[in-house]
Every structure is written in structure tokens, then in C-alpha cells.
Amino acid sequence: MIYIKTKKEIDFIHESCKIVAETLQLLKRNVRPGVTTKEIDQIAEDYILSNNAIAAFKGYSQGGSSVDYPASICISIDEEVVHGIPRNRALKEGEIVSLDVGVEKNGYFGDAALTVGVGNISEEKKKLMEVTERSLYIGIEHAVEKNRVHDISFAVQEYVEANGFSVVRDLCGHGVGRHLHEEPSVPNFGKKGTGHKLKNGMTIAIEPMVNMGKYVVKTLFDGWTVVTADGMPSAHFEHTVLINNGKPEILSVC
Ligand code: MF3
Ligand code: CO
Numbered sequence: 454m455i456y457i458k459t460k461k462e463i464d465f466i467h468e469s470c471k472i473v474a475e476t477l478q479l480l481k482r483n484v485r486p487g488v489t490t491k492e493i494d495q496i497a498e499d500y501i502l503s504n505n506a507i508a509a510f511k512g513y514s515q516g517g518s519s520v521d522y523p524a525s526i527c528i529s530i531d532e533e534v535v536h537g538i539p540r541n542r543a544l545k546e547g548e549i550v551s552l553d554v555g556v557e558k559n560g561y562f563g564d565a566a567l568t569v570g571v572g573n574i575s576e577e578k579k580k581l582m583e584v585t586e587r588s589l590y591i592g593i594e595h596a597v598e599k600n601r602v603h604d605i606s607f608a609v610q611e612y613v614e615a616n617g618f619s620v621v622r623d624l625c626g627h628g629v630g631r632h633l634h635e636e637p638s639v640p641n642f643g644k645k646g647t648g649h650k651l652k653n654g655m656t657i658a659i660e661p662m663v664n665m666g667k668y669v670v671k672t673l674f675d676g677w678t679v680v681t682a683d684g685m686p687s688a689h690f691e692h693t694v695l696i697n698n699g700k701p702e703i704l705s706v707c
Contacts, residue, residue, distance in 0.1 A: 455628060455636045457654035462561060463695060463704075466630045466656055469556045470563030470693045470704035472504045476526075476554045477567055478707060484569050486546045490528040493552070494539035498525040501556055509555030509562055509633050519676040527553040527566075534621055534662050534670050534679040534687040535566075546572035549582060551689040555633055562633050564658045565705035566691035577665065578686055584616045585663040585688035592641075592659045593692065598699035602637050602648030602657075609661050610642040619668035620661060621687070624679065629693055630656040653696050656704070660691030 458466065476497050483496055501508050508525035515522075522536075529537035529551040530544070537551070544550060553566035568582050592609040605626075613620050626639030637649045641661045664670075666685030673680060681687050693705045 455649060455655060456631055457652060458630055458656055459654070462630065463654070463656070465559045465561035466563060466693070466695075467704050469506065469558045469561050470565065471707060472501060472506050472556045472558065473554045473563040473565045473693070474705045474707045476500050476556070477552055477565060480552050481567070481569050484544065484550055484571055486572055487543050489541050489543050490530070490537070490539040491541055493528060494524050494526055497554060501525065504558070506556045506558035509557040509564070513633065522677060527551070529553070529678070529687075529689065531686045532681045532684045534664070534681060535624060535689055536677040536679050538675055538677055544571045547574055549574060549578050549686055549688060553689065553691065557633075561631065562629050563693050563705055564629050564633065564691060565693055566660060566689050568688040568690060580616070581618060581663065581665050581686060582688045584613060584618055585661055586690045588612045588661045588663065589659060589690040589692060592661065593694055593701045593703065596651060596657065596659065596694050596696060596701040598651055598653055598696055600651050601646060602639055602651065603643035604645055605659060606640045606643030606648070607645045613641075613661065613663050619664045619666070621664060621670055622668055623670055624662055626658045626660040626691070628656065629658045651696050653699065655696045656693060658691055658693050660689065662687060662689045
């Protein structure tokens with residue numbers, strides 16, 4: 454079931470999304486060699502709580518036998534694609550770090566992510582981050598009322614593959630708002646003109662995960678961290694987007 458949000462609900466979702474965006478900007482300024490991912494997680498948690506909001510990922514259950522998500526945000530380094538668990542690991546110059554933040558306030562959710570380099574990074578990694586971010590905005594441009602969900606997916610895939618990279622298949626974007634994850638699923642690959650029709654009042658998280666090498670991923674024994682099978686780097690950018698008056702409006706900006 455895809456929820457069409459009312460004006461009131463959209464205001465609440467927007468409020469959560471603004472906190473997400475502010476948190477990401479704050480974290481970006483704290484990414485440097487020597488800082489641990491646990492320290493970054495703590496900064497995020499403090500900021501979110503100081504806004505009378507909750508870190509939406511903390512305690513999240515994937516269902517089944519896996520452990521609940523143990524931290525406030527996800528921090529994924531280099532070959533880690535998404536869902537990296539913050540820990541006592543210090544960032545090193547040359548790494549790329551994906552920060553993924555979800556916030557719940559007044560019962561409504563916002564979700565966004567970005568990837569940032571630690572100090573100086575290689576040209577290849579720079580290109581990977583640029584192509585991934587650009588693919589997100591291309592996907593967003595296709596989130597218009599006359600389109601279907603996989604028009605977004607197709608546009609992301611086409612751009613990424615034309616640039617020599619690959620899109621992760623096992624994880625997708627998603628509806629977001631009343632819950633962290635709602636219908637529809639928003640894949641980063643697919644066939645034009647298929648999937649659910651996009652309608653005004655829908656709020657979706659578009660989130661390309663782009664690998665420098667092959668698209669195959671696996672999950673580590675911690676039950677969460679998704680890594681590339683070939684060990685090559687991966688980048689991730691995400692926004693929560695509202696379809697408003699037929700057009701996309703990015704909610705997860707400050
Ligand atoms: N933005 C990610 C997603 O939509 C983060 C989820 S982490 C989790 O899947 F712990 F909440 F699962
Ligand atoms: Co998401």
C-alpha cells in the first residue's frame with residue numbers, strides 16, 4: 454500500500470528531513486583523519502536528540518533472526534556499501550565515507566545519505582562520488598507525476614553504467630514518511646515505463662548505491678554491513694523527495 458500524505462503529514466516529514474540534512478552537514482564538517490566512526494555516531498545522536506527527535510535506525514529490526522541495528526546512523530567506508538556499524542575505527546586520509554541518517558519526529562520519518570572523502574582522495578574515487586551524486590539528481594528529475602517508479606530506476610542505471618560503474622541490485626530506495634520503509638520499492642535499475650505510477654503526495658527515498666567494480670554485494674557476519682564482493686569502493690547518496698504539483702521537491706535539505 455502506497456500512502457499519499459496529507460499537507461499536515463508532509464509538514465511533519467519535512468521537519469524530520471530538515472534535521473536529517475542538518476545532521477549530515479554537521480557530520481561532514483567532522484570527517485577528518487583520526488576521528489572514529491563511533492565519535493561521528495555520537496555527534497549525530499546528540500544533535501538529533503537536541504532537536505527532540507529520535508535516530509530512526511537505532512534498534513531497527515530487519516526481521517528474522519538478525520540483530521537490531523545497534524547505532525544511531527550508518528557509516529560505511531570504501532568497500533562497505535551501506536549499513537556500516539560505527540565502531541572504534543579511525544578514519545584515514547584517502548578513504549571515502551558514506552553517512553546515512555534517518556530521523557523520526559512526531560511519528561514521521563526522513564532519510565538521507567551522502568558520501569564524503571577523508572582529506573585527499575584519488576581521482577577515481579572522486580569520479581565515483583560525483584557520478585553517484587549526479588545519478589541521484591537525475592533520478593530525482595524523473596520523479597514527476599506522469600512517470601512510473603522505474604523511470605527513476607532506469608535513469609539512474611543508464612547514467613551510472615554509461616560512466617563505467619555499476620548499480621547495486623540487492624538494495625533499493627523506498628517510500629518513507631509514516632514508516633522508515635514503505636512501499637513502493639525504488640530500485641536503481643529497471644525498465645522504463647514500468648512500476649507504480651507516481652502521484653502527488655507520495656514521499657520516496659531515492660538512494661543510488663554505486664560500485665566502482667561489479668554490482669555484487671554480500672553482508673558481513675555482523676548481520677548488517679553490506680560490502681562489495683570484489684572489494685572495490687562504493688558510494689551512496691540519498692534524498693527524501695515529495696511529488697508536489699507534479700514535480701519533485703527535495704525535502705532533505707537544510
Ligand atoms: N537509509 C537506509 C535504508 O533506507 C538505512 C537503513 S539502516 C537501518 O535502508 F538500520 F535502519 F536499517
Ligand atoms: Co533509505
